[in-house]
Amino acid sequence: MALEFLSSLSEIEIIGGLTLLSLFVGGIIMAVGVIIARTVRVLFAKYYAPKLPQDSAKNFGKLIYFGIIIISFLVFTSTTGVDFSGLLVAGGIFGIVIGFATQSVISNLISGIFLMIEKPVKQGDKIEIVGSDVIGTLLDISTFSVRVQKFDGTIIRIPNESFFTSNIRSLSSTPIRRSEAIIGIAYKEDIEAAISVMGKEIRKSMKFVLILPEPEFRVKELADSSVNIEILVWHPRDDWGQVGPVLLKVAKKALDDNGIEIPFPQRVIWNAKD
């Protein structure tokens, strides 16, 4: 019964030697191919992906999945016995046309491949794209674009080509980072005393500031109204939020508590007749 059914299918020709039976067999091959691809992807995700960086694991997963699908398709075409050469020539010409029309898409794809090979940054890194307002956490590098979650919580999508050609500042590649602040004291004040009280207050109240390298104080400028002191402190790379935004507050508190004047901008005007 089943043999008769298959035999009847083999007699029905759809187009150029492609019978209904070969199409049926091809369908089974593709279905098996998809099942194998999914199974391999699941096994890969379970046993091997955890050992790889997240973005590499994701891309390898895609490569394996689509690789098996393509192999299944090639097996399917070879079993049908249909001559696809005419279709390939037409497809080639069509491909060139599409290539010109989708230049930026191809460019993003190629840039994405190079980003995956070069790995200037990895998923989860804190990055800044110099010259733009993009600063945040890299979520992923996918085929055509990169997604960055800014510190305000919003997510920005950047085309791979644009990301690849940008200057990328990594905020996560070293164990520590430095924060800076500039504060001015009056000319009449003792610079050493001001530095001493600020150093003590930073040591006491800023628990993420590193003991070594020590906080550094530099006389930055003899400005119009004040002697400007630059404060440079190091902290663990992920704790900028505990240091950068509060450094000036701590320095001001130290100066205020010790009666050291932070002057207002002032200008003395001499009258020519005097």
Place this chain on the structure above:
Amino acid sequence: MSEETTGKTFSNYGLYDINESLELDLPNTEIRIKKISENVFSYSRQNFDDDLIEKIIPIQSSKLQIELCPIRPLNFPARRTNHMYLDVDTPVFLSENSSATVFLRCPIEIGVFFVHDGHKDSLDCFTCNPVDSRFCLYGSPESGTLCKYAKTEIVESYDDSIPFINAVLKVNLQNTLSKGLSITKVVFPVSSNSIYYKDSKSIIDSLHAVLKKKLTLEIIDVDFEKIQTDFTLSPTYEKIETVKHMDMGVD
């Protein structure tokens, strides 16, 4: 169970069974545990800055058991590293092919564990010396190792720990180089070292530091050694990846 230190009486490390309430006095810190209803206890910890931590503990039985003990100094102000940097206030000079044993104070933190059914669950952890609980970098900013920092001093024996502030660590120093050197600091992965306690004293597994030549570099190879003691082993507060030893550069 109590210990008098610098005129003030503090509680001791150990297991506490609580039927109704318990008050523990530690340096700069007070812990209060009391029964608020059948099978429910409240836990509160207040430190010298008036920071208050409160928790509710539902339990299966009518009695609460906790363990107060020293833990590795890795959790305050935040968990960032497994390494400890002990800055020795008086450097130890080792002449060529010589060895010495010193006892150093090493900071600790305090862990409170909820004991039930043979398990010890982390309930709280804190430091009684927050001002000196800071980080430092060993090495260069590009590739150095982030460490917890402590200024330390050499003491005479295991009896010299300061309750709830630090423990005593024995360091066996050995110089196999052909010149004398001063040792000013010891950097090591403290996550490998267990802490033990008795009353209000605490000690840490020993270190074995060998000054030697590795290719053209002179290094200090720091490894840990388990100690045999009648002190009680503290439970582990943090989940750790064990790092066995550390190679320090010689200054």
